[in-house]
Amino acid sequence: MRLTVLTGGATAERAVAFASAAQIVAALRSRAHQVYVVDTVAGLLTTEQETSLLGGAVGKELPTVAELEARERELLSTGLAELPVVQGADVLFLALHGGTGEGGTLQAILDVIGVPYTGSGALASALAMDKDLSKRLFRDAGVPVPAWFMTPVGPRDVTTVLGWPVIVKPSKQGSTVGLTLVKQAKDLDAAVRYAAQYDAEVLVEQFIPGRELTVGVLGDVPLPVGEIVPKHELFDYECKYTPGMSEETFPAKLDTKLARQLQALALTAHRALKLGGYSRIDFRLSPDGDIFCLEANTLPGMTRTSLYPQAARAAGIEFPELCERLCHLARNTGGARGG
Numbered sequence: 001m002r003l004t005v006l007t008g009g010a011t012a013e014r015a016v017a018f019a020s021a022a023q024i025v026a027a028l029r030s031r032a033h034q035v036y037v038v039d040t041v042a043g044l045l046t047t048e049q050e051t052s053l054l055g056g057a058v059g060k061e062l063p064t065v066a067e068l069e070a071r072e073r074e075l076l077s078t079g080l081a082e083l084p085v086v087q088g089a090d091v092l093f094l095a096l097h098g099g100t101g102e103g104g105t106l107q108a109i110l111d112v113i114g115v116p117y118t119g120s121g122a123l124a125s126a127l128a129m130d131k132d133l134s135k136r137l138f139r140d141a142g143v144p145v146p147a148w149f150m151t152p153v154g155p156r157d158v159t160t161v162l163g164w165p166v167i168v169k170p171s172k173q174g175s176t177v178g179l180t181l182v183k184q185a186k187d188l189d190a191a192v193r194y195a196a197q198y199d200a201e202v203l204v205e206q207f208i209p210g211r212e213l214t215v216g217v218l219g220d221v222p223l224p225v226g227e228i229v230p231k232h233e234l235f236d237y238e239c240k241y242t243p244g245m246s247e248e249t250f251p252a253k254l255d256t257k258l259a260r261q262l263q264a265l266a267l268t269a270h271r272a273l274k275l276g277g278y279s280r281i282d283f284r285l286s287p288d289g290d291i292f293c294l295e296a297n298t299l300p301g302m303t304r305t306s307l308y309p310q311a312a313r314a315a316g317i318e319f320p321e322l323c324e325r326l327c328h329l330a331r332n333t334g335g336a337r338g339g
Contacts, residue, residue: 170199
């Protein structure tokens, strides 16, 4: 197949996108596909640029994105559709995280261009990126979620309804960017200001202690449940993308009935947002045995330390085959997309 990987982007997760792309490009080329790489900020990458940008490591520092946003807007509005490697691709593989690349804007543009792409469609992507809306849809579908407020919210509201500690995070962001665990009232305003640097809408959510669990969905089939034990108090940016900073177990050591319940809830959440192709649904299991759905990821990370490839491997699907399956899903069913 002729495949073009779209990556980079003008988001705080730009380095994560390049790290995902590095693994995807190598995997697809190992299966003898013709693969090109396009940065949605800079355009088609040369061989030298690929070598420089696709190093595979994420690092701890978040990029400054302000100067990149105008360049990305220009490419998406005028130049992307004109690139021969986009027009002539059998499938566009989206290795993007956050922002326009994951939140539905790029998907809407690609729908107009008419080339199949991996992952969910425009509406589904936008719904999943908006944590407030997605939580409402999960709740309506019978998937339990932590209680939450959208800002503005005061300490009295938290004390009365949510209890301390709480999670404060941007409504439309991923990779725990802008997220803070707030344990006392005096720190709430600072956490809200920090989250607001990444999105105007900020969510204040009940913190659920317990086990961190995740379920990938491939097509319409849930993958084995995984468990994450981070070195930090939370599964934060550093723990997600630094080798050795978390311990991941696939399949998780769970009672069979509980594992099946989590898989069923993941599939329900996937369908509630009309997701397609693949997704990863994250959960917490409280000490009392209650399950809470945290969020859905429409373009799960594909880095060396990412969870989704580990889930696939636990199901007997090695990474090159996984990437190829996602391409076939996109080509055969228009991306297997909802929305």
